[in-house]
Structure formats: structure tokens, C-alpha cells
Amino acid sequence: MDQFNKRHETIISAGIDIGTSTTKLIISRFSLMNVAGTTHVPRIEIVDKEILYKSPVFRTPLLDASTIDTQGVERIVRSQYEEAGVTPSQIETGAVIITGETATKRNASEMIHHLSHEAGDFLVATAGPDLEGIIAAKGSGAYDYSAKSGKVIANIDIGGGTANMAVYKDKKLLGTCTMHIGGRLIEFQNGRVSSISPPVERLLAEQGWRLRVGDSADSPAVQQVTNFMADSLARIVSHDVASEDQVLLLGHTPSWQDHVDAIVFSGGVSECMYQHELGQVQVAEYDDIGVRLAEALKRNNRLQSFDWLEPVETVRATVLGAGTQTTEISGATIQVAPHELPLKNIPIYQHDFMFDLRKGLDLFDSAISEAIALYDSTREGQNFALYISNLPYMGFRDIQTLSQAIIRLMEKRPDPAQPIILIIQSDHAKVIGQTLVAMNVQQSVICVDQINVETGDYIDIGKALDSGVVPVVVKTLTFHTS
Amino acid sequence: MNEQLIEQITKMVVEKLQETKGLSETRKSDETMPVNLFAEAPVGRAVTVENPEADPAGAVTFHRTAEQKQPSAAPSQMTAAEACKKHDTKKQSDGKETELAELRKKTPARVGVGRAGSRPKTKTWLQFRLDHAAAVDAVYGEVPDELLSRLDLFQVHSRVADKEEYIRRPDLGRRLSDESKQTVMEKCKKGPTVQIVASNGLSAKAIEENLEDVYLSLEQSLRNLNIDMGTTFYVDKGRVALMDEIGEMLQPDVVVMLIGERPGLVSAESLSAYLCYQPRIGTIEADRMVISNIHKGGIPPVEAGAYLGTVIQKVLKYEASGVSLVNKEG
Known part of the structure; x- marks a missing residue:
């Protein structure tokens, strides 16, 4: 039976840590495999992580006490890619993290976004002490x-x-x-x-x-x-x-x-x-x-x-954590519009249905208004991802009701033409995505599931891989105590 | 005996047992019993072993039937150190209880349910009997006509006369009756891309609970993908390989057979979707493929329907299914 499952897919991940004193880089290779039985809906997981290259520990280059030497950092990254034998276009996932005092430098945010753009296809910029x-x-x-x-x-x-x-x-x-x-x-x-x-x-x-x-x-x-x-x-x-x-x-x-x-x-x-x-x-x-x-x-x-x-x-x-532990894999049955990916730095708004469709839908309107107020108070068109959690057991007609509500509410966004980004806690992404398409929704739809997030998190969604899944990096920038 | 009566009595006994134990379990959980496929927590302390009295006063003498290591020492000999240790074991057993609760969360199997001597506890045993009865009911149940008319499906029959024969003669379940053949030929569109067939198989309950959601979701998925669909119908007491004859008759590219799975003790309402590219009489089993475990506690039926659409798309693209598809995909 094993032979059916043996098809591996690999992706290359980079981790770059720019700290107060030192900067280092790591390149690793993830193997993805369908771990579900042959008669089940596939479940793609990262089954192996292999470190391909560890850079030496460099001094973090600074121009002066309050400015990072962006070019210096880029030089280090490029030289290390060369040493490792990879090019930025091969990097399919991973994270750049700026840590400690360096994160407080004047050009920290600019530098990290520049680097995440330059150093890989889907390299996520992260910061924050937590x-x-x-x-x-x-x-x-x-x-x-x-x-x-x-x-x-x-x-x-x-x-x-x-x-x-x-x-x-x-x-x-x-x-x-x-x-x-x-x-x-x-x-x-x-x-x-x-x-x-x-x-x-x-x-x-x-x-x-x-x-x-x-x-x-x-x-x-x-x-x-x-x-x-x-x-x-x-x-x-x-x-x-x-x-x-x-x-x-x-x-x-x-x-x-x-x-x-x-x-x-x-x-x-x-x-x-x-x-x-x-x-x-x-x-x-x-x-x-x-x-x-x-x-x-x-x-x-x-x-x-x-x-x-x-x-x-x-x-x-x-750097090891950034390079190997930040990427998650979405559920295998999802609906994504390929041309919209990758998407970066999308804030999450959670709507909890509390296992009751009616009640959840009643509160849906105010939830969306709140999401818009939270992330796009100036109505400039900052999109957000809607995280739908604790759905009850859903029949097909329930899915239709929910999808209609989603379409109606997404029109309320300041820029309704933006893609609809949904993250579903339970295994329902494919059917909800398909139902939206069947209802002739005007916007592109990105609907993924089996990722755990909450309001306040940011999410980056990478390009779809051959096995149909998307790599996802969730960034918890604020810590919530429960 | 009347089936409902049996269920009622079982319920009453279970209720009585819980009441006398004086546990804080609410009656509400009892009311949900029939659909509670496995107990979320065992009743009482799960890992306790009820030892028979060491020195029974009556005429009955107990014999140890299994070898035991050192029966526990007399309480009077317990030293301070041992008392301390005992305190530790209590702590440990609390830890073990949470560990067991963790394990129970991970599987619907009956793990960590405790025992009374060498046999299961009454609650566990009754739950087991109840689940077993639900499985039997699923096999002998019927799909309500109301469901079929709601989905606008017509009904035909295999060559099987009754359930007993259905179980004894799988070969007869793989062929349509002459009358049914005629009906199918009259009512169905010929040469569709996808022909969907539903059958109760070994669980009418599976069809009752899941068919509508899987079917509507699959229909929508095929429409989105612009894949042409034939006239769906329902076969009473069919087997998976019945799709070969249907393939022969209607000449579709793909047959999808939604059929009730043999019920188990975890779920009696699990549905399978069997697929095959151009099934004909003599098709080998390796060319069939299946998405199984479609039910509330497995793959949600709506999601399964949506996923089936993409599987059909792949089957059509490679013009193969089953092992042949795996080979062609490389």
C-alpha cells in the first residue's frame, strides 16, 4: 500500500535572524507527504526537515547606533545563498526575524520588508519580542x-x-x-x-x-x-x-x-x-x-x-526556529485563486459561531463592521482575513446560507473588489469556496482551513504547491492571555 | 421483540445505573445516548480495580484465577515512608487520569474505560451492546422515500429479493433486476460524462444522514467545473460492482457510487464514494477508487462532495482511476 503514498514534494525554506549583536542564516528543505490513508481525503504534512546550510555567525552590520546597514545585511544574505548554492527564487517559504535591540532601529521595518522581498519568493517578515x-x-x-x-x-x-x-x-x-x-x-x-x-x-x-x-x-x-x-x-x-x-x-x-x-x-x-x-x-x-x-x-x-x-x-x-518552525501547511481540500498568491501581512479577524449557525449569523454583521473598524478605520482598503471558528455540523443548505451572508457582508468593505480571504477552522474550505464561486461571487476567493489563528494575528499565505496545499505562516504579534 | 422497546429498556437500565451511582451526570447526557457513539468520559474513576474482599466471611471462597504479584501488605505494617509513597501514588494516579483523558480525546476507540474484575463495567458493556445494535439496525434499515423524492431520484432494485439474500449472495447485488434495467434505460441520459448512483449497501442510515449533503455539494462542484452529469438514481440493495453493469448500459466516462459502508461500532452511518473510469463488466477491483469515512465524525459530507469534484476532474484528465491513475500520474 505504501507505494501510493510515496510521492514526496520538497520545498526550500530560509530563516534569517538579524539580532542585536549577530546575524545568521539557515537553509533547510522540507519534505511534504500525504499522510492520510489511500481511501481518505489527503492530508499533507511536513514529514521531514533537513538542514542544508548553516551560515557562520556574523556581526550585525550597523551604519551608526540607530541605523542598520541594509546593504551590509543584504551582502551577507547574498553571499550565504551563494555559499549554500541557492537563489532567492528557490526559497519558497521561511521567515526573516529582526530581534532584540535591532528591532528598535530607525530603519528596522523598512529593512526587513525589503529583505523579505529580495531574499525569497515567500519569505515572511516578522518582529516582536513575544x-x-x-x-x-x-x-x-x-x-x-x-x-x-x-x-x-x-x-x-x-x-x-x-x-x-x-x-x-x-x-x-x-x-x-x-x-x-x-x-x-x-x-x-x-x-x-x-x-x-x-x-x-x-x-x-x-x-x-x-x-x-x-x-x-x-x-x-x-x-x-x-x-x-x-x-x-x-x-x-x-x-x-x-x-x-x-x-x-x-x-x-x-x-x-x-x-x-x-x-x-x-x-x-x-x-x-x-x-x-x-x-x-x-x-x-x-x-x-x-x-x-x-x-x-x-x-x-x-x-x-x-x-x-x-x-x-x-x-x-x-534562526533555526525561524527557518524550520514557522511554516504550516493548510488543509488539502481548499479553494484558492492562484493569481492572488502570495498574500502577505493579512490581519485576522475571528468570528466565533459558538456551534450555532443562527446565532453566529445574527452577530455576523456587527462582526464584519468591527473588523473593518479595527483594521481599516481610515477606510483606505486594508483587507483582512475572516477566521470562522466553531461552526456547528453543517449541511449543504447551511453552507449556502453562510456563503450568502459572506458575500453580502464582504460587499461592505471599503474596497469590495479585494479578494475574499477566509480561514475556516473545520474542514469546510473547499465546499464554502466552491459555493461562493457557484454563487458567481465577483471577487477572487482564498479559502483555506485547518489553520489555528485568532484576532490580532497576521497571516501570510504562499503560492499553492503541487499537492494543492498552501504554506502558511502565522505571526502572533501580540500575546493573548486566556 | 419490538426494537424501540429494547432501546427504551436499555436506556432505562443505563439511567438507573447512573442514578444509583449518584454521579453528577445530568439526564441530558442520557437523552443524547442513542447518538452518543462513544462515551466521552468513563463513568466514575476509570482506572480503579475493584478487588474482591480479601477475606470473605460467607461460605463462598474466592480463588485467584490469575497469577498475581505480591498482594498488598497488611495496612498495619505501613511505614511513614510508605505512607508518603502512597500520597505520591495518589498524585500519580491523578496525573494518569489526565493522561488517559488526553488519550481518549485522540481516538473514538474504547480506551481507558476501566474494568470491574476481569470484565468490562456495566455501562461500558451496555454502550457496546447499544452500538452493536445500532450497527445491526443500519444494515436492516430502509432509506425513507421522502429523501429520494426530495432529491428527485427514482428507485430501482438489484436482483436480490431480501436482506438475508443480499448478505448471502453478493453476486446478485451486483446486477440489476430485468425490470430495473428497463427503467434505467428508459429514464437515464445515455453517455454522460459522470453517472452518479446511490445505494443503501450495508447501511441505510449512511444514505439517510449523508446522501443529501454529499450529492448537492458534488452536483455543485461538477457544475462549477463544467462537467456534464447523467440522471442520478437510487438502487435498493446494491453492491459496489453494480457500477460495472451500469457502465455497460449507459456508457458514462465515470461512475460515482455513493454507498453505505458496513457499519462498525464507532459509526453506523459512514458513507463511501466509489469511483471508476469507464467501468464495464469484468473491470478489475484495482481500477476502482474510494473516498471512505464520510460522516459526521469523519470527513464532513459537504466537504467530501466538493472534494469528489476535483477527484473526478483528475480521473477525466488522466482517463484512468485506481492503481492505473496512480501509475499515470507518476
């Missing part, structure tokens, strides 16, 4: 550990600028938190302090410690800062936030409620703990507090009370 933590947790192996062990696992990715935490249990995200803890927050030159980042300046002022540019790198204040960072991190992981920790928090307080069993460190600072990259080519030399911060974390008693698990990747966790 997303960084999530992607790093997937790359470090913490996400997988959480399923194997059933424990609550916190992944702590500490790079040059920020520490991004994501807490998982059984592959379910429980919460995230981001802190100003990183190797590059104090830099040295010739044994002297050469720069102190603003959050650390604030911390010094609050605590009354004295450290200035030009001071000796061995000043006791440096030690005080790294120790404080380790203590503060331990408090955050334990969900025991003290008032003095506020200065290091970036954004919200920890959003998980559970007791953390085990911790995994990833990111550049964890490399100082585990030395995975030892003996590999040109690991950039850093003259900053990274090594001392790693020491302080290892010495910290409170952190020692957790189980420590070694990451599968240290400094490359985020």
Missing part, C-alpha cells in the same frame, strides 16, 4: 521537550539586547515575557567600559551604583549589574516580580500563571554556558558582559532550583 521568544523556544528544543516530558518549560533566549522568555507545557504556549537582559548592554574596549545602554543606565541610577563610560571593565558595578540581572530573571521565572524589576521589563509582566519546572537557556549568552560552537568557523569575538552574565546565571541559587535542560541550539535557536 514572537522572538516563541520562535527561539521552538529552535532550542524547549517546545519539543515540553511535549515529551509533560513539564512546564521556560525557554530563556538571551542575546545581545534582550532576554525573551516563552513558557510551554505540552506544546501549548502558556505565556511570554521580555526583559532588558543581554550581553551587549554594557560593552568594553581595551579593558574599559565603552558603552552603557539606556535600560542599564536607569538600573544604575535606581540602585545607586556608579558606573560610567571609561571606567575599568573590572569595576564592581559590572558584577552588581550582572548579578542583579540573574536575580531579576529568577524572580520573573518564578512569577515573583519585585518593584525593582520593572526597570528591566520590556512590555508586559510574565503572562503565564503556572509553576515552571524546568528552564532552557538559548541565545548568544547560552553559548557562553554550553560552547556548542567551539571550534567552528569565525565565531565573532565580543567584548561585553555576555560571558560574565552567563557566569552570574550559572551561579544563581534560585535559578539552580529549576531543572536545567541543555538546548539543541544555543546562539542559533532563533
Whole structure:
């Protein structure tokens, strides 16, 4: 029977991580296969991920303190593509992620969109501290550990600028938190302090410690800062936030409620703990507090009370996550207008039917108005994707009723000619898409299913693959606590 | 005996059992019993083992029929450490219970339902009997005429006289009766691209529940794809290979046979769609293909109908079905 299922399809994925200190790239190949039985409707899944190329770790090129050297980054990417033997047109999926302090640079957004356009057919631009933590947790192996062990696992990715935490249990995200803890927050030159980042300046002022540019790198204040960072991190992981920790928090307080069993460190600072990259080519030399911060974390008693698990990747966790863990595959029975793809950065609006078609339809009008108000308040024609969840059991006549409502409501959009983008939670995309077409809908229809999203997420939908599915990247830019 | 009466009695017994157990399960869940194909949670604590009294006072003596490892030590000998351990096991068994609940979510099979001694619990056993009865009913049930007239399908018959013969003589289910042949030749369009045939097969329930949604969705899908459709009809007590004779008679390019599947204990209302490119008498089984498991808990019927359209499109493109299609597709 196996021979019917053996038809593999492969796609090439790229991950590019532009961090505070370092930039790296990864090229991998996904194998897609129909995993459903021969008598079932096909179900296409990614069955294998093979890393084709890992770039060395580069210094992130900057023009000055607040500007990224876009051309420099592009040069790195092009040279590495060449090294890996791929061209941008071969890259069918993947993500560019801009992380840590780099995301706050003046030209960050412009740079990342430019790069996602230049470096691949369907390369998704991503940013945001919560997303960084999530992607790093997937790359470090913490996400997988959480399923194997059933424990609550916190992944702590500490790079040059920020520490991004994501807490998982059984592959379910429980919460995230981001802190100003990183190797590059104090830099040295010739044994002297050469720069102190603003959050650390604030911390010094609050605590009354004295450290200035030009001071000796061995000043006791440096030690005080790294120790404080380790203590503060331990408090955050334990969900025991003290008032003095506020200065290091970036954004919200920890959003998980559970007791953390085990911790995994990833990111550049964890490399100082585990030395995975030892003996590999040109690991950039850093003259900053990274090594001392790693020491302080290892010495910290409170952190020692957790189980420590070694990451599968240290400094490359985020790039590995971006390159291999961001792509999802849609259901196999879908309806897409090929000429409209790929679609990028489409905001999601969720309408929950609560298993009752009548009630759901009654609230449908106000839901669409709300979606328009939310994403296109100035009525400039920003399209959105409608996520239809919790549909009841649907007969054909129910599908027709629903489709009619969709057509009617989509006309209300400021620019009704835009494609209708639907994401259906249950396996109904093909029939709803077909029904819309049968009703002579004027717009193009993109109707996919079996993707989990919610209001506030953004989605990128790639071109249809040979097996009829589309690759999808969901970007959770904001974290919702339930 | 009257079938409804049996169902009523079974329901009553199940209700009584639950009431006496004093569990917080509402009667509502009892009312939904007949369609509740498998219990979502076992009643009571699922993994407890009810041990017979170690020292029965009566005249009856219990013998161990299976070898057991070290029966538990007398309670008086329990040390503090053991008490602690016992506390742990309680924690562990809670953990196990959530783990079991996880497993149960993943399969409709009857896993983690517990046991009483060496046999299933009464609730489990009754549920099993109920599901089995539903399966039997599905085989012996009839498709309501109202459904056929709503979909504007006419009815013909295979050569089978009754259900008993249908089960004993598959060969007769693969041929139309002489009278039916005549009706088909009179009423049906000749040489259509796609001929759809429905039959109760081994589950009338499957047709009753799913035919309308699959059929309307498939019809729409074919219309969207501009594929020409013949005159659909319904065959009472047909078999899959009946499509060969129909292919011979009407000369369609593709026959789609929507037929009730042999019922199982998970679902008694599962429908299959068999497809074949130019089936004729003597067509080999390898040239047929099937989309199975079409029902509420499997592939939604509306989605299956929509998907069938694209499968038919592929069959027409490659002018082959089944293994031949796989070979041609490369």
C-alpha cells in the first residue's frame, strides 16, 4: 500500500535572524507527504526537515547606533545563498526575524520588508519580542521537550539586547515575557567600559551604583549589574516580580500563571554556558558582559532550583526556529485563486459561531463592521482575513446560507473588489469556496482551513504547491492571555 | 421483540445505573445516548480495580484465577515512608487520569474505560451492546422515500429479493433486476460524462444522514467545473460492482457510487464514494477508487462532495482511476 503514498514534494525554506549583536542564516528543505490513508481525503504534512546550510555567525552590520546597514545585511544574505548554492527564487517559504535591540532601529521595518522581498519568493517578515521568544523556544528544543516530558518549560533566549522568555507545557504556549537582559548592554574596549545602554543606565541610577563610560571593565558595578540581572530573571521565572524589576521589563509582566519546572537557556549568552560552537568557523569575538552574565546565571541559587535542560541550539535557536518552525501547511481540500498568491501581512479577524449557525449569523454583521473598524478605520482598503471558528455540523443548505451572508457582508468593505480571504477552522474550505464561486461571487476567493489563528494575528499565505496545499505562516504579534 | 422497546429498556437500565451511582451526570447526557457513539468520559474513576474482599466471611471462597504479584501488605505494617509513597501514588494516579483523558480525546476507540474484575463495567458493556445494535439496525434499515423524492431520484432494485439474500449472495447485488434495467434505460441520459448512483449497501442510515449533503455539494462542484452529469438514481440493495453493469448500459466516462459502508461500532452511518473510469463488466477491483469515512465524525459530507469534484476532474484528465491513475500520474 505504501507505494501510493510515496510521492514526496520538497520545498526550500530560509530563516534569517538579524539580532542585536549577530546575524545568521539557515537553509533547510522540507519534505511534504500525504499522510492520510489511500481511501481518505489527503492530508499533507511536513514529514521531514533537513538542514542544508548553516551560515557562520556574523556581526550585525550597523551604519551608526540607530541605523542598520541594509546593504551590509543584504551582502551577507547574498553571499550565504551563494555559499549554500541557492537563489532567492528557490526559497519558497521561511521567515526573516529582526530581534532584540535591532528591532528598535530607525530603519528596522523598512529593512526587513525589503529583505523579505529580495531574499525569497515567500519569505515572511516578522518582529516582536513575544514572537522572538516563541520562535527561539521552538529552535532550542524547549517546545519539543515540553511535549515529551509533560513539564512546564521556560525557554530563556538571551542575546545581545534582550532576554525573551516563552513558557510551554505540552506544546501549548502558556505565556511570554521580555526583559532588558543581554550581553551587549554594557560593552568594553581595551579593558574599559565603552558603552552603557539606556535600560542599564536607569538600573544604575535606581540602585545607586556608579558606573560610567571609561571606567575599568573590572569595576564592581559590572558584577552588581550582572548579578542583579540573574536575580531579576529568577524572580520573573518564578512569577515573583519585585518593584525593582520593572526597570528591566520590556512590555508586559510574565503572562503565564503556572509553576515552571524546568528552564532552557538559548541565545548568544547560552553559548557562553554550553560552547556548542567551539571550534567552528569565525565565531565573532565580543567584548561585553555576555560571558560574565552567563557566569552570574550559572551561579544563581534560585535559578539552580529549576531543572536545567541543555538546548539543541544555543546562539542559533532563533534562526533555526525561524527557518524550520514557522511554516504550516493548510488543509488539502481548499479553494484558492492562484493569481492572488502570495498574500502577505493579512490581519485576522475571528468570528466565533459558538456551534450555532443562527446565532453566529445574527452577530455576523456587527462582526464584519468591527473588523473593518479595527483594521481599516481610515477606510483606505486594508483587507483582512475572516477566521470562522466553531461552526456547528453543517449541511449543504447551511453552507449556502453562510456563503450568502459572506458575500453580502464582504460587499461592505471599503474596497469590495479585494479578494475574499477566509480561514475556516473545520474542514469546510473547499465546499464554502466552491459555493461562493457557484454563487458567481465577483471577487477572487482564498479559502483555506485547518489553520489555528485568532484576532490580532497576521497571516501570510504562499503560492499553492503541487499537492494543492498552501504554506502558511502565522505571526502572533501580540500575546493573548486566556 | 419490538426494537424501540429494547432501546427504551436499555436506556432505562443505563439511567438507573447512573442514578444509583449518584454521579453528577445530568439526564441530558442520557437523552443524547442513542447518538452518543462513544462515551466521552468513563463513568466514575476509570482506572480503579475493584478487588474482591480479601477475606470473605460467607461460605463462598474466592480463588485467584490469575497469577498475581505480591498482594498488598497488611495496612498495619505501613511505614511513614510508605505512607508518603502512597500520597505520591495518589498524585500519580491523578496525573494518569489526565493522561488517559488526553488519550481518549485522540481516538473514538474504547480506551481507558476501566474494568470491574476481569470484565468490562456495566455501562461500558451496555454502550457496546447499544452500538452493536445500532450497527445491526443500519444494515436492516430502509432509506425513507421522502429523501429520494426530495432529491428527485427514482428507485430501482438489484436482483436480490431480501436482506438475508443480499448478505448471502453478493453476486446478485451486483446486477440489476430485468425490470430495473428497463427503467434505467428508459429514464437515464445515455453517455454522460459522470453517472452518479446511490445505494443503501450495508447501511441505510449512511444514505439517510449523508446522501443529501454529499450529492448537492458534488452536483455543485461538477457544475462549477463544467462537467456534464447523467440522471442520478437510487438502487435498493446494491453492491459496489453494480457500477460495472451500469457502465455497460449507459456508457458514462465515470461512475460515482455513493454507498453505505458496513457499519462498525464507532459509526453506523459512514458513507463511501466509489469511483471508476469507464467501468464495464469484468473491470478489475484495482481500477476502482474510494473516498471512505464520510460522516459526521469523519470527513464532513459537504466537504467530501466538493472534494469528489476535483477527484473526478483528475480521473477525466488522466482517463484512468485506481492503481492505473496512480501509475499515470507518476
